[in-house]
Amino acid sequence: MNKVRLIIGLAIVTVAIVAASVLLYILPLDVRDHSPVQPLRFSHKLHAGDNGIHCLFCHSYALKSPAAGIPSMEECRACHLFISPNAPEIKKLMKYWEKREPIPWVRVYSLPDFVYFPHMMHVRAKLPCAACHGEVATMERITRSASLKMGWCLNCHQKHKASIDCWTCHK
Amino acid sequence: MSEPILPAAKSSSQLNDEMLSSLRTPTWSWYALALFLGAVVAWGLYAFGYMLTTDMSCTGLNRPVMWGVYIVNFVFWIGLSHSGTMVSAILRLSRANWRRPILRAAEAMTVFTVAVGGLFPLIHLGRNWVFFYLIPYPNQRGLWPNFRSALLWDATAIFTYIIGSSLFLYLGMLPDLAVARDRSSGWRFKLYSVLAMGWRGAAREWAIFHQASTLMAALIIPVAVSVHSIVAWDFAVTVIPGWHSTIFPPYFVIGAIHSGVAAVITLMIIIRRVFHLEDYLTPLHFDNMGKLLLVIALLWSYAYFVEVQTTWYAHEPIEWEVFSFMADKYAFLLLFMIFANSVLPIVALCFKRLRRSIAVMLVVSVLINVGMFIERFLIIVPSLSHKNMPFVWGTYRPTWVELSVTAGAFAGFALMYTLFAKCFPMVAVTDVRELEAQKSVVRLSRTRLQSSAEKE
Amino acid sequence: MEKMTSQYRWGMVVDLDRCTGCGACVVACQAENNVAICGKKEISEGRNMHWLRIERFWVGKYPDVRARFLPVLCQHCQDAPCEPVCPVYASYHNPDGLNGQVYNRCVGTRYCGNNCPYAVRVFNFYNHEWPKPLDNQLSPDMTVRTRGVMEKCTFCVQRIRRAKEDAKSENRAIRDGEIQPACAQTCPTDALVFGNMADPRSRVAILSRSPRRFRLLEHLGTHPSIYYLKGGGREHV
Amino acid sequence: MKRRTFLQLGTIIAASAVLDGCRSKNEQLIPYLIPPDEGVTPGKGTYYASSCNACPAGCGILVRVSEGRAKKIEGNPDHPINRGKLCARGQAIVQELYHPDRVPHPLKRNGPRGSGAFTRISWQEGIGLLADKLKALQREQNTNGLALLTPHLRGTLAELTSRFMRTFGSTNHVSYELLTPDLLRAAARRSFGHPSLPYYDIAETRYLLSFGADFVENHLSPVKYGSAFGQMRQGRDTVRGHFTYVGGRMSLTAASADRWMPAKPGSEGALALGMARLILAESLYDSGALAANGLEAKKLLAALDRYDLPRVTQLSGLPQGAIAEVAREFASTRPALALAGEMVAFQSNGPESVRAVHLLNLLVGSLNRPGGIYPDAGFPSGPENSFAELLALIETMHGGNVKVAMIHGDPLYSVPPATGFHDALAKVPFIVSFSSLLDDTALHADLVLPDHAALESWGDVIPVAGTREPVVGLMQPVVEPLFDTRQFPEVLLATAHELGGRMAAALPDESYLELLKGAIRKQAGLEAGVDFEATWVDLLQHGGSFKGKSSKLTGYRWGSDAPPPLPEDPDFAGDPKTYPFHLIVYPSTAFYDGRGAPYPWLQQLPDPMTTVVWGSWVEINPETAAELGIGFGDLVEVTSPQGTLRLPAVVYPGIRPDMVAVPLGQGHGGMGRYAQGQGVNPLALVARQGTKQQPAWNATRVRITRISGKGELVTAGHPQGSLRSELVEI
C-alpha cells in the first residue's frame, strides 16, 4: 500500500517537473493559429503549385524591401477579370473590390515589433522561400511551418555563417 | 564553566514539554498576530501588484539612482541570513555547548531571511514577468544568461545558500522531528513522520548524524562567506565611486554577521519571552552572544574605518564628492548608524552586567539592525546620487510602494517565523537534552568510556 | 575565443569648439529613435528619456564666467562597464564595437544604468504612450520600448544596418560619411562627426588624432569610441 | 494622384507598440487596394523634399515618409541655406502634423469668446459664413471694415493676400511679427540707402564681433550662420576665428564666444562708436574702404568726439582696457566682421546703434568682401515699419471701424498687451482664425477655418536672409491631409469665388497649387515649348529653385547723405528707484517667438543655457539673487509698470547684476495640451517704449520680489552639479 502511494507520488512529482520544464522551454507561449481560416479560400497550391506562378510574381517586394508584400486588390482583380471570373471565391473578391474594401487576410507569419527581418537580404542570399515558408506550393491553406522562435532563426544563421550579432535582427 | 547551561533536575519528558511548548494549540493571540502579519504582507503584495500592473514610476527610483530600497532590503536580508547558519555552524564546529538552545532560532532565521532577501532582486526587476530570462535552462531562444554578471553569481550563490541552509536546518531538526512525531497525532503526526524519515535514534544513525552535522557545518561556512562576498561584488566590481572598493567583500561579510548576530539575539529574546523558555535561554547565553557581538562590532568598526579612511585620505575628487555628499545630506543617518553599529555595542557590551541584561541586549541588538539597514542605504543611495557625471546628479526618496513592500517583507519574515514556530520545534530539543545524556555516564565493565560531555 | 572580425569600428568625434549647444541633435535623436515624450513631472523626477543630452557647465564668476557645453551620448566604450553586469546579455558588445542593447531581452535590473559612469542609459519608468495621431510619427525602424526596459543611444544602428545592406548589395564597403546618425546629420555646426575608426583615413580617425582630443572620464579605462576635441574658450585655442 | 490614394488606403507594417512576443491573436494583413507608385517600395522609407516654415529662415527639408506617414525631418543637403542641417524647431514640425489637439474641421463659436466652446461646421458653411460677412461689408460700402493680420508672408502667399485685400478694397492688411528684422532694414536704408538685410560671411571671417546678434539661436538664419560659425572655428586648417560678444545677457550665442562683454543695455551703440573712435584715432582703419565710401577719417573722428573711451566706459559699464583691446583686435585682424542683432535693435536707440555697427564694419573694410558683410539676396524687399502699420490697425479697431478680422497666426499671444491690441481686437465683431491649433487668437475667434499643417501644404518659402543668391524653396504635401482642414490660400480663393464678381475675377485660380505653379513658371521664365511639368517635378524633387538670377544689388555703400550714427542715451520705461532692474525678453531657443511651444519635443528640449524644461523662468545674477534672498527655483514676482508675473527664478551667472531676463515662447492660453498653461508670456510685462516705427521691447525696467520657497522649476541639469565641470575634466 505504502509502496503504491510512494510510486504514485513520485510519478506525480516527475510529471509535474517535466510539465514545468516543458512549459518553461516554450515560454513565451505561442498560441497563435498556425493555419488560420482566411476570409477568402485562396489556394497557394493552385497558384504556385499547379499553375507554377513564381513567388516573386505576387510577393514582388521581397527582392528590394524588408517586407515581401502581398499583391494589391487591383492586381488580383486584373488577372481574375479574365481567369475564372465566375468562381465563387473570385466573386467574393470582386465584391470586396466593389466595396473598395481590402480583404482582411489573417497573418500567418508575423514577427514581433522588435525584430527586423529583411526579406531582400534573405532572397539575395539565395535562400529559397521554402526554407522558412515551407512547401507553399502544396498547401491549399497556408500553414506556418516554422516556429519563428529566436533559436530557430539563430540555428539557421549559424548554419549559414550569417551574422549572429544581436543587432542584426533586433531593433 | 561553573554556571549551569541547563536547569538542573528536569526529567526528559518535562524538558520535552517545555521546549516543545511552541507546538501546542495556538492561542487567540497567536491568531491575532498571524492575522496582523498576514494583513501587512497582503498590503505589501498589493503594493507590489500595483507596481507590477502600472509601471515603475510609482517608486522613487530615477536616473541616476536606479537602485533603491529594494536593493537595500536585498543586502539587508541576505546579511541577516548570515548569522544564522554561519554562527550556528561555527559554534557547532567549536563545540560550544551553550549554543544548543540558540541553534534552531538562528538556522530558521537564515532560511527565511534568505527566502525574503532572494525575492527582492525579482521584485526590483523592471519587467518582473520575464524573470525566467535569468534562469539558466535549455530554451527556444538559443540564449543563456550571462554569467559575467554579478547578479547571476548572486543567483547561484543564493540558490546554493538557500538549499544549503534549508538542508542544514532540516538536518539539525531531524531527531527533534522524531521526538515531535512521537508526541503528536493526527496531521501533525503524518507531517512529522514523513519529515523524520523513519528516524529511530539508533546508535549508528546517531553516529552518522553527528558526522554529517559536522561536515555540513564545515561546508556551509565557506558558502555563507561567498554569498555575502558576492553580494558585495555586486557593488565592488562596478566603477561607481563609493562602491568600487576592495574592502567591500570582507566588510560586507562582517556587516552581515553583525546584523545577523544582533538579529539572533533579538529573536532569542522574543522566543524566550513568548514560549517561556527562561530556563533554557539564560543570561549566560546572552553573555556569550554579547561577547560575540562585541568582537564583531569591533571588527565592523575597524572595517568601516578602513573603508572611509582610504577615501578620506586619498581625497580622490569624485570619491570625495560622494563621501561629502553623504556626510552632508545624510548626516543624521550617518551619525546614527555609527552610534548604533559601533559606539553603542562597543561601549555597552564591554560590561558583563549589561550583557546579562535582557533589556539592554534587546535595545543594542535592535539598534544594530536599524543601523545596518541604514548602512546599506548609505552605501547604495549616495554613491548613485552623485556619480561621475555631475550634470545628472540626483536624489532619491522611497515612495509608499517601496516602503510597503519593505514592511511586507518584514511582516512576511515574521509570519513565516511564527508559522514555523507553531509547526516545528523552536528549540533543538535533542541537542539540549544531549548535554544531559552526555554528562551521565554509565560505567559498566564492558565499556571504555570517553567522556565527550566535558569538552566544553 | 572569437575575435572581433568586423572591418568597422564605429566612432564619433565631438568638436567642442564647434558645438554651440543649440540642441538640434537632441531633437533629432528623439525624432529618429522613437524616444518617449517626457512631461514636466517625469523630468522633475529625473526620468528624462533623452538618449543624448547637452550638459552645460558654468565656470567662473561674473563677469569672467563661461558656459561650457558637452554633448553626452552613449560613449560606446570598448571596455564598457554596462556590458558584463547585464545578466541576460541585453547589453552586449557588437562586432562593430558598438554597445548593443536588446530591448526585448532586457529584464530591467537597471544594473547597466548604475554602472554606466556617463549616465547615458535611460530606463522606462513609465509606460509611455503617444496620444493619437502622434503615434504616426513613430519610426518603423525602431521598436517602441515598453516599460521596465533600459534604452540608450545606438549610434542609429538602423541607419548602419541600412547602409550595410546597401553596401552588401553593391558588393562594396561602406564609404566614409555614408552613415550619419541623426544627431551628426543635423548638427548645424558640424560638431559631431561619425565614421569608421578602424579606417585610418576616415574623417573621424583623422580628427581623433587631433592634439585637442580627449575622452570622457578617460581615467576609468572604459575606452570610449567617442573622442572630444577641446574647445569653448580662449584657454583652449 | 495615385500616390495620394494609396496613402489613404493601405498599410502593411503596423508600427504599433507591441507588448511582447506573447500574443493570443493573429494579426490582420491588409493589402493595398491599388499598388503603390513606381519608386515607392512598401517597407522602405521615401524622402520628399519640402521647406520649413517654422521660422523666417526658410530652410530646406527632406521628410522621410514610410507607409504614408511622415516620420522624420532632415535638412535638405541641396538647399543653399541649411545644406542638410536643421535646427531643433525645424525637426519638430512633424509634431504639428500629428498634434493630438489639431483642429480637425471648421469650428463656429457657440459660447463666450475665449471659452473654447465651438461647434463643428462644414467647410461650405464656414466659407459661406465668412463670405456673408464680407458681402455685408461690400453692401455697406465698408470694405475697409475687413482687416487681415498675418505673419510676414513672402512669395505667392504675400501676393495672394495683398491681391485679395486690394481687390476687396481694404487697406487694413498688416503683417506683423514680434521679432521682425524691420529695424535692421530701416537702419540699412539710413546707412546704405536701401533696406536689404545684411548677409554675414561668418565662415570666412577671422574676428567676429556680435552686438546682441544671437545668430546661433534665432538671428535671421540660425542654421546657416550656425553652420558658418562651425566653419569659422575649426573649418580652416590654420585659422581659428575669434569671437567676441557684446550684450548684457550671455545668450546661447554668447556662450560660444571667446570673450563676453556684458555691456549695459542700450549702450551697445555707444560702445561701437567708442571702438570706432579708437580705431580712427589710432589710424587702424582701412583707409581705402573709407575713401571708397566717401568718408573722411578726420571728419568722422570729429563727429564721434563724444565717444571717448572714459565716457564709453562709463556708459557701457565695461572695463576701459577691455574695450580698447577689443577695438584694436577687431581693427587689426582682417577680415573682421561686426553684427548687430535684436538685443541691440529693440532698445529705444536701436536703429542708430545698429548703424554704429555698420560704421565699424565700414572702418575695417568689411563691406562687400569675403569675411565681411554683403547685402542679402534672400528677400530684398521686406517690410520696414510693420509695427507702425499694426499701431494704425489697432487704432482703427479701437474706433470700431473693423467689422471682420481675418487672422493668421497668433497675435493675441505675440503682440504685447501694452499696444492695446487685446482691447482693440475685442471690439471687432467677427474674428476669423486660420490656426490649426486652438491658440489664444483662435480661442477668441468666432470662426476657425483650420489651416493644413506644413507637411500637408503647398507653398513657396523664400528665406528671409542668409543667402547671396535668390532662393525659392518649395513646400509640397508629403502626406495626405490628416483631417478636414484646408490650406489658408485655398480658403482665400474659395472665399473670393464665393464672393464672385471682382473678387472672383482677380483671383481666378481654381486652386492654390495652380496659382503656385503659375508663379513658379513665371519665375523660371521658360521659353515656349519647354515642358513645364518636367521642370516642376524636378523642382519638387530638389526642394525648390536655388539658381535664380542673382540680385541686382552690387553691394553696400555708405550713402552720401547718410549722417554718422549718433545713438541717443537709452530711454527706459519705469523709474530706476522703483524698478531697479532692466528686463530682457529674449526669444527662446526652442520656441522662437512662441511658435514652437505646442510641440512636446521642444518643450522637453532643455533650454541650452538654463536646462529648464516645460516652463518659463526669470534669470537673475547670483549676486543679485543673494542680495534679494532668492535661491535657485524660488518663486519670484516680476513687476513692471505694465504688469506683474510670477515666475521661478534661475540663478544665472551669465547676466549683468542690474538685469533680469525672461524667455519668450511660453504662457499660451491655448495651443493644445503641451503648450497650454506652461509658463508665462513675458510680453505682459513689456511697456510700450520707443517710437511708432521702432518698438523697444527690451527697454522696460522691473522690480523683483521673492514670494515663496519653491516655484515650479524643472531643470534637466543638476543646479550644483552644473558648477562642477572639474569632475569631468573639461
Added chain:
Amino acid sequence: MEVLGIFSDKESAGIAVEHLIKEGFVERQITSLTSVAYPDGVLVRTEQRTWFRWFTLACGIAGAGAGFLLAAGTAWLYPVKTGDKPIIAFYPTGIVTYELTMLFALVGTIIGMFLEMGLPTLRKRVYDPLIAEGYIGISVSIHSGGEAVACGADVLPRECIGAVAALPPDEQASRAEEIMKAAGAVRTIAEDRI
C-alpha cells in the same frame, strides 16, 4: 525480525546489553534507540567508520563539473557576439564553479547520510514513542538462524555470529525478550507481533 526492549533508565539498559552479549548475541545485532545521542560505547558500540563523506566528495567534484559546464559550457555552446571580448570569462566561471561545487557537496552530504543510514525505509520497524520521552530502547535484530559460529580470536567481530544464532529465530527472539525483561525492561516488542 527485530526485538525491542524499552528501559526507563540507562543502567538497566546497559545491564540488558551486557546480558544479551553474554547470552551470545553479538554487538552487531544490538543497537540502542534513544532520543538523544549517547557517546559510543555507553550503551552499545557501533561501527564508527562511514563512507558518505566520500559520496560528498564525489558530489562536489560532479558539482564542479556542472558549474564549469554551466558557466563556460553554455557560453561556448550558445555564443553571443561580444566584440573582441572572450566568450568564456575567467572569474565568473570560477565563482559559479565554486558555488555549484558547494551546492552539490551539501546536497550530497544529506543524500549520502540518508543512504548510509538506510533511511527512509519502506518497512515498518519496531519502535516505541516512549523513546522520545527519554526511555531507552535496546533493539536486537534476530539472525535468520541455524549457523552458529564461535567467535574465535581470528574471527573479525563483524563476521562473528554468536552461539545463539544456531537457534531458530523465534526462540532467539523470546530468549532476548526474557533477558531484557529480566534486566528491567518496561516492555518488549517483537516485530512479528506488531
